[in-house]
Amino acid sequence: MQLSESVTLNAPNADFVDKFKEIADAHSLKFRRSSDHMIHCVFLRGNPLSTTIHPSKPIEIPLDSLTSKPQVSMARKIHHRATHIANTQGLRETLPTLNMAISGQEPMKNIDTLPPLPAPGQPLMFADLFAGCGGLSLGLSLAGLNGVFAVERDKMAFSTLSANLLERRDVPVPQFSWPSWLERKAWGIDEILEQHPLELSKLKGKVHVLAGGPPCQGFSFAGRRLESDPRNQLFEKYVEMVKALQPAAIVLENVPGMKVAHSAKSWKDLGIQLKPQSYYDKLVESLDKVGYQVLGRILDSSLFGVPQKRPRLIVIGVRKDLARHLHGGATRAFELLEEARVKQLQELRLPEMVSSWEAISDLEIEYAGTRPCTDPSSRTGFQELAYVGPRTPYQTLMHQGANGPMDSVRLAKHKPDIRERFMRIIQDPECAKGVVMHAVQREKYGLKKHRICLMRADNPAPTITTLPDDVLHYSEPRILTVRESARLQSFPDWFQFRGKFTTGGSQRTKECPRYTQVGNAVPPYLARAIGLAIRSLLEEATAAASQQTVTEAEQEILAIA
Structure with a gap:
């Protein structure tokens, strides 16, 4: 000192x-x-x-x-x-x-x-920032946590989250206990911080886990990775919310690119050498300053029962007063996450890897057949799948709790020449499956898209993106339906999607239609395992803290005696 x-x-x-x-x-x-x-x-x-x-x-x-x-x-x-x-x-x-x-x-x-944790037997409460359509919220709810509120700026995405987690539907997860002072609508995180600081402060001790996934386009290797992209700054709002609520644990999901440093071009132009810093580094530094021990690791969703190869950066933070009671601090979170992964596969009776065919073969046209689309958000003239039932254990698991017809099974309306081209790609033995087609193959078939991938039936799907024509079906000459994309993300069939199916032009950056909602979402089964790990982590920290208190009291009595 x-x-x-x-x-x-x-x-x-x-x-x-x-x-x-x-x-x-x-x-x-x-x-x-x-x-x-x-x-x-x-x-x-x-x-x-x-x-x-x-x-x-x-x-x-x-x-x-x-x-x-x-x-x-x-x-x-x-x-x-x-x-x-x-x-x-x-x-x-x-x-x-x-x-x-x-x-x-x-x-x-x-x-x-500091805010206390709930009494034994009481559920952990969470809030979800940048919640999208609710993939992370759904997974945490499936793990036994209860939602308090969620923040999502886009009206379509919030409408989907609301339909499943706020509107008291008969679904197999608890609904959010929404605060009376917060209007149930699409909010920006900056709006809530500015308009409700006092009400947020009163939630200290009532939100034990703060989750979120800031928009990833500014970090993504698929994008331009601009350091100046305003979406990159949204994690600072996340940190502000952490300071306001002081949760026991925090969870953040993003693309692996968040760990890659942006080059400080403006400084290089001036001849000044600076060590580039990634937004992950900045996030860890910011959270450390407000009292959290933080660690991030890149995980593959396919290891958690999700039928999709989807690498994601998972960041878990623990308040330092709790982290000091954990062997290894925040590292312990990922040890418990591995235990939760194994436990989840056992509980759900899932194999180490779920293939595309195991996930969506019951949604093939040849198996299910078609009928005119009945979705109220669809234009006329479309066909949809006429679902008849599951064919595999994973499909049975996904269909549990689904009462009535599924939504979002509308089929794309391809022109005959497009269908013929897609079939030639499927039947071409020289066309690699499960990976992005290279330039020679794209030129061979007259494809202008830089990213297009033909699925493999016996492997997990490639990463589901926000663009519906990035992935081709493994056996049928078409792109995937919203429901098929949702299945590959591990959304259950009872989960409803709202809003437009697609959008384009200038509206692409302003709207979040169904395909975009699914592509942006955290896979619920990955989130479920994270929720199980967080529960174990906080139980372990609380037990260790209580034992230390007892031990110190005993030592003090002996010292006085």
């Missing part, structure tokens, strides 16, 4: 002076006795503070009120001797009562305590 200036101590007796000397020596403090029997020592740099210490019951002062952390910690033995120092958030320093006279400042008032 770097100290300066002087503090006046009114010592009541010689014994107290001797005990104070022990503390002073341990901290390398200098002091001397004055003629008026007062003790002078140095105190916090930058604080013109005069302090008189009287023996009484100790109080707790948060470390973040100090200019820097002490470098030495001492075991607390009795009431006047101790300074107990722990981790930064919720870590407290115990000192005798201080009567403070601070020049130019008000005396310290009440000290905030």
Whole structure:
């Protein structure tokens, strides 16, 4: 601890002076006795503070009120001797009562305590930021967590989330317990932070997990990866919400590109060499400053029962007062996530890998047949699949809880020459399946798209994107339906999608139709495993903290005795 200036101590007796000397020596403090029997020592740099210490019951002062952390910690033995120092958030320093006279400042008032976790048997509560159509929310709900509120700016995406998690439908997951002060509509995170700061502060202790996935287009390798893309700054709003709610744990999902540093071009032009920093690095740095230990790893969704090769950056953070009770801190979250992955496959009776055929073969035209599209959001003239029932265990699992006909099974209306071209691609033995077609193959078939992939029936699907014509069906000359894309993302059949099917032109950046909603979503089964891991993580941290409290109390009693 770097100290300066002087503090006046009114010592009541010689014994107290001797005990104070022990503390002073341990901290390398200098002091001397004055003629008026007062003790002078140095105190916090930058604080013109005069302090008189009287023996009484100790109080707790948060470390973040100090200019820097002490470098030495001492075991607390009795009431006047101790300074107990722990981790930064919720870590407290115990000192005798201080009567403070601070020049130019008000005396310290009440000290905030960190929000508690729910009592045993009570569910963890979560909020979802940048929620999209609700893939992450659905997965956390399937893991036994309960939603409080969700933030999504797009009206179509929010309408889908609302239809499944807010409108009291008869579905196999709990509905959100939406706050009365927050209108049930599409919100931007900046709007809620600006308009409801007081109401958000009152949710401290009531939102235990804060989840979210800021828009990824600015980080994605499929895009232009512009450092100036305003969507890249939205994670800062995420951090602001973390500060407002102080959840016990945080979860963030994004594309792997978030871990890749943007080049600081403007600085290079000036001849200044700077080490480039990724937005993941900036996120970790920002969350560390507000009291969270954070770790991110790239995971493949196909390992969690999702029939899709979809690498994603999963970031998990734990409040530091809890992380210090975990062996390995935030690393422990990913150990528990692996345990949750194995447990999930066992519980759901899923193989290590679910193939495309196992996921969507019951949605083939040849198997199900077609009928005129009845979806109210569809234009006339389209056909849809006439569903007859599941063919595989995964399909049976997906169809549980689906009462009545599925939505979003509308088929694309391809022209005859397009269908003929797609069939030639499917039947071409030289056309690689399961990977993006290379330039020679695209030129051979007159394809102008730079990204198009023919599925393999016996493998998980390639990454489902927001563009419906990025992926071709493995056996039928067509693109996928919204429902097939949702199946490959692990959305259950009871989950309804709302809004337009597609959009184009200038509206592409302004609207979030069904294909885009599905392509942007976190796979619910990946989110389910994350939810199970977070539950185990917080239970473990809470149990360890309780045991430490008991142990310290026993040691204190023995020391006094």
